[in-house]
Amino acid sequence: MKSNPMSTNEHWNRIYSTKMTNELGWYEAQPVPSRGLIQNCCVSKDSPIIDIGSGTSTLISDLLGEGYENISALDISQAALSKAKSFLGEHLSKKVQWIIKDITSEIDDFEIPKVEIWHDRAVLHFLVDEEDRERYLFQLKKAVVPAGYVIISAFALDGAEKCSGLDVVRYDSRKLCTFLGESFTLIESFNYKYSMPSGGKRPFVYTRFQRH
Numbered sequence: 001m002k003s004n005p006m007s008t009n010e011h012w013n014r015i016y017s018t019k020m021t022n023e024l025g026w027y028e029a030q031p032v033p034s035r036g037l038i039q040n041c042c043v044s045k046d047s048p049i050i051d052i053g054s055g056t057s058t059l060i061s062d063l064l065g066e067g068y069e070n071i072s073a074l075d076i077s078q079a080a081l082s083k084a085k086s087f088l089g090e091h092l093s094k095k096v097q098w099i100i101k102d103i104t105s106e107i108d109d110f111e112i113p114k115v116e117i118w119h120d121r122a123v124l125h126f127l128v129d130e131e132d133r134e135r136y137l138f139q140l141k142k143a144v145v146p147a148g149y150v151i152i153s154a155f156a157l158d159g160a161e162k163c164s165g166l167d168v169v170r171y172d173s174r175k176l177c178t179f180l181g182e183s184f185t186l187i188e189s190f191n192y193k194y195s196m197p198s199g200g201k202r203p204f205v206y207t208r209f210q211r212h
């Protein structure tokens with residue numbers, strides 16, 4: 001069991017309830033690197049895709065706009081997903097499966113769907129406890145079908161040491177290979193300097209893996 005799961009939840013709810021979306025230090029008007037990596041998977045438009053720690057990311061509306069039809073958005077923060085739904089409006093938001101869950105907690109099969117693409121931008125790096133990373137990996141392995149893809153972007157080794165007041169673990173593609181283990185093959189990776197709304201730069205690593 002997690003020692004204090006509510007504190008993470010409250011932390012993120014407070015952020016999403018008090019800040020404008022386009023002021024968030026991770027806001028992207030256009031999710032260009034993620035979109036490119038998802039397109040490179042060449043899956044059909046009805047393939048199941050999950051965005052882990054989706055927050056109020058513009059990726060969801062972007063994917064709907066590209067014609068993807070089977071999208072799930074999971075986040076620990078109810079406030080984030082409520083905002084994300086209201087940005088999309090009633091019609092579009094009904095096309096998305098919204099899952100309010102801590103990815104490091106026990107989630108039953110019916111709540112986390114089987115997916116062909118697992119996408120995570122800036123979530124794994126917040127898991128500083130090994131047990132949390134193990135639970136994340138357990139959920140990932142349960143969800144991603146054989147030959148499915150895992151896209152993870154995280155702060156690079158020369159990236160920030162903290163984000164939104166929380167400690168992070170920084171990665172490169174080698175570290176992410178070690179994390180995912182032998183049943184995943186690295187297909188592509190690149191470093192990317194994200195420009196924050198404040199003008200600051202944050203180095204990220206982006207990776208795309210395929211499950212054997």
Ligand SMILES: C[S@@+](CC[C@H](N)C(=O)[O-])C[C@H]1O[C@@H](n2cnc3c(N)ncnc32)[C@H](O)[C@@H]1O
Binds near residue numbers: 057074076077120
């Ligand atoms: C830095 S934000 C990134 C949001 C989004 N991926 C993006 O690129 O705009 C991190 C997100 O992860 C969510 N999050 C943090 N810990 C989580 C957990 N254990 N389970 C699920 N979501 C989590 C937060 O609520 C927040 O929306």
